[in-house]
Amino acid sequence: MEEVTVDLVNAFTSNGSGGNPAGVVLGADNLSDEQKLAIAKKVGYSETAFVSDDDTEDFQVSFYTITGEVDFCGHATLATFSLMFQKCILSPGQYTQRTKAGVLTVDIQSDGKVMMQQRLPEWLGNYSSEDIAPLVGIDKDVLERVNLPFQAVSTGLADLILPVPAGYLDVLRPNHDAITEFCRKHNLVGIHAFELCGSKSDYAASCRNFAPLFGIEEESATGSSSGALACYLTRYHNTQNVYLFEQGRAMNCRSEISARVDAVGSQIKVIHVGGTAQLVGIKQINLE
Known part of the structure; x- marks a missing residue:
């Protein structure tokens, strides 16, 4: 039986409170799509993000609701990169993530605020x-x-x-x-x-x-x-x-x-x- 650690992060907080909860799984390279969906269901949040290595970008990130995979999730992206900053995995700077919505940039500011690029409308x-x-x-x-x-x-x-x-x-x-x-x-x-x-x-x-x-x-x-x-x-x-x-x-x-x-x-x-x-x-x- 494999045990997976899910970090629980509130994204888009206002003065440290409120926000939208997301699950974040780091080091998700060996998880199958079926396992990711099973984890997302057990977490029970609107979205859970799964972070893996990528051959050309900084990270590959996939997003699952309790019913299936979606191409992109803004609050889960914010939760993911803020978490990696708080864990000192990442420093302030610009990073790229490969998602099913395309390759998008994420900027981490020195105060920990995260700004993420979205696709053109x-x-x-x-x-x-x-x-x-x-x-x-x-x-x-x-x-x-x-x-x-x-x-x-x-x-x-x-x-x-x-x-x-x-x-x-x-x-x-x-x-x-x-x-x-x-x-x-x-x-x-x-x-x-x-x-x-x-x-x-x-x-x-x-x-x-x-x-x-x-x-x-x-x-x-x-x-x-x-x-x-x-x-x-x-x-x-x-x-x-x-x-x-x-x-x-x-x-x-x-x-x-x-x-x-x-x-x-x-x-x-x-x-x-x-x-x-x-x-x-x-x-x-x-x-x-």
């Missing part, structure tokens, strides 16, 4: 308020007040970016079965809902993320979706390039996600998403 389908309203329990006329598109965007994983009017984010009533069928039909991971914050707030937007198709009814911090949202806001709302998002408030687990979009005119060139993370525990898992 893919602008996918647009949907109507009639399509979306039944999914989140809000009247279609209310949704239409925001005058922004309901569009699927991917910077590694495809999510529907859903703007809602101020004051409505916390009262959404997601229909998880309907969201699951909608995402399966349209090849989406989930729905990333947001409301814009006022000029006096430190945050550009407050967010909620629903991905029941992958066993995640709601997530307290979603890195991949935050990159997509930053690109969406740069394209449709304003031309700023630095964003701070809040997520997890409805779950009493407030998280903070930073995003930076570098663009030349209307052409987005680079996207980075990041934040801080904290090691909170260790779990030993026995493999049959």
